[in-house]
Amino acid sequence: MTEKITILHTNDIHSHFENWPKIRRFLLAQKEQLEKQDDSSVITVDLGDALDRAHPLTEVTNGTANVDLLNQIHYDAVTIGNNEGLTNTHQQLNELYRSANFDVVLANLLDIKNKLVPEWAEPSKIITTKNGTKVLIIGLTAPYTLTYPILGWQPISPEKVLPKVLAKNKGKFDVAVLLSHLGINQDRKLAKEFPWLDVIIGSHTHHLLKNGELVNHSLLAAAEKWGHYIGRISLEIDDKHKIVAEKAETIKTDELDSLPSDRQEIKGYEVHGEQLLAKNKLAKTTMAMTTSLSGPSKLVDEGLKAIMEKAGTNIAMLNAGLFLQNLPAGVVDRNILHKMLPHSMHVMRVGLNGYDLWRLVMEMEKNHNFLIRFPQKGMGFRGTYFGELHYAGIEFDKAEGRLYHNGKLVLPENHYEIAVPDHYLFIPFFPTIDIVGENKILYDESLRDVFGDYLAKHYPLNS
Structure with missing residues (x-):
């Protein structure tokens, strides 16, 4: 008997709320539909840069408004991009996810003071599906060595941290998924160096892999930027919890149905942000x-x-x-x-x-x-x-x-x-x-x- 695992992914939305109503409807509908099936499990993830201070509501709330929107999906795992990490102060980033109803997965950023992963994150997470398949989720963000230390964070290179995370979880997982805010070139490099990574979902360089890309033993997936696309990965798992078939695809949000209320919602985010900023x-x-x-x-x-x-x-x-x-x-x-x-x-x-x-x-x-x-x-x-x-x-x-x-x-x-x-x-x-x-x-x-x-x-x- 085979099991189907669907991974729905978003990335680099950059506060482009104009696509959010469609994204929300699609993700929630897909989750509801697929989870009704006995042999089907759904995992939802975001790859970072969900926020961008170019939007007034993001600016005035230091990104917490974006977290409120992510909460509407109840993602299983989210990692951070450079916009979360480098456009917020140390304190603002520490406070950003306080109201989050999802787990932040991030293995390669430490607090300089104590050399520990920040309290709002965890290096990895294991999700157990309905049929008992254990899916390891690892999060990595672009390690800007020049700027992160100025803000009190110590970035670590993926090549140094990945072996440690994989070793710590050895024997505990069946499928390994990397949430990568590193860029396409780094993703391809890691796929060659770490064949244990079954799926690498990419972002940061805003690249689009419409039907995925196979590098070594890893399936690479990516859904461009600004919510133009939503990613969907389908894995077939056998009774020994091994992948027997895999497919990556992207859904263009422009082709999804709109509702009359969408325009008002989108405009409301902008107007509310501007009104709050104008008070100062x-x-x-x-x-x-x-x-x-x-x-x-x-x-x-x-x-x-x-x-x-x-x-x-x-x-x-x-x-x-x-x-x-x-x-x-x-x-x-x-x-x-x-x-x-x-x-x-x-x-x-x-x-x-x-x-x-x-x-x-x-x-x-x-x-x-x-x-x-x-x-x-x-x-x-x-x-x-x-x-x-x-x-x-x-x-x-x-x-x-x-x-x-x-x-x-x-x-x-x-x-x-x-x-x-x-x-x-x-x-x-x-x-x-x-x-x-x-x-x-x-x-x-x-x-x-x-x-x-x-x-x-x-x-x-x-x-």
Whole structure:
């Protein structure tokens, strides 16, 4: 007698609530339908990056609104993505899952203070099906070694932690499933190195495997991003609890039925978030500040001053595409600020000698025209185009190829400090920052909050 195990999976929703009503209906209907069958068991999982602070409701609740939505499914296991782990403070992440009705499975992130898996997670979980098949669920997230320690977390590489988790569970499971927020290349690598992983469900790189992919002994599955797809894996298990057949498929949410109430629900999440954000007043400006992808920009000028104040430098660089809308005259609240700067990025202080500063500017000048309309996405950027680069504290003489700082020639042996968004460390256009920069990411505040603090200081509400 065979048993059927269905694994339903979601990933990288990124607060795209426009697809949530359809996803919820599908998952709940599938669970109800399949669980009625005597030889059928259902496991539901989410692969992380369910939240994104680009959505106002996520921003104002620090992601707890997203957890409330996940609770509607009652997932069997959820792992975290970099958006849960790196856009929340240590305390916010510790509090994020307090009301969760699902288990968070995460094996490769430790609290730096005690070197233990956080109390809101467990490295693995074993689910026993109706017919007694034991399914081991392991969760792994992308180990950002540069940024997680700043927040008090110690990431561990998958290659180091997987052998320990598998050894600890040796003899206790029949089927091993990895919830991977690592990316497609890492998934393929792990499938070759760890043949005990029967199923690897992938995310993070937003890849789509419509009908799965077999690598070594592992079935790889993935359902793209933003709730565009829902994943479904079907396993046939024999009476010895071994897999005899397997299939992965994806369901396109656009092809699922809508209800008249969906639009109202989706809009309600946005309106509620904006209303809550708008209650927090920050500053009062006497004149409008405008921006554009190219040309002079009062808003970018103020942004340059803001990041210089934060980093304690007298040089700064900023791209105009960061500002998604103008700042009108009058009271500035958190909702206005969030709409203008929805990005998940921070200010970074970069130390360079004079020659390397000149080389960095040369990289920027070379990419200048190309980047104005470059459709940037990801790595913290939540806008549309990169936009024109602006400088403060330095002037570049294109005719002579010389760089000046406050009217004086930049000298090769002198040391200079520059304020930039940490985004510049992760994009490929300015390699000097990564190769030779003395980089310190100021992770205590988002770029949005840095600009809000600057406005509150220089344009106070009571002015």
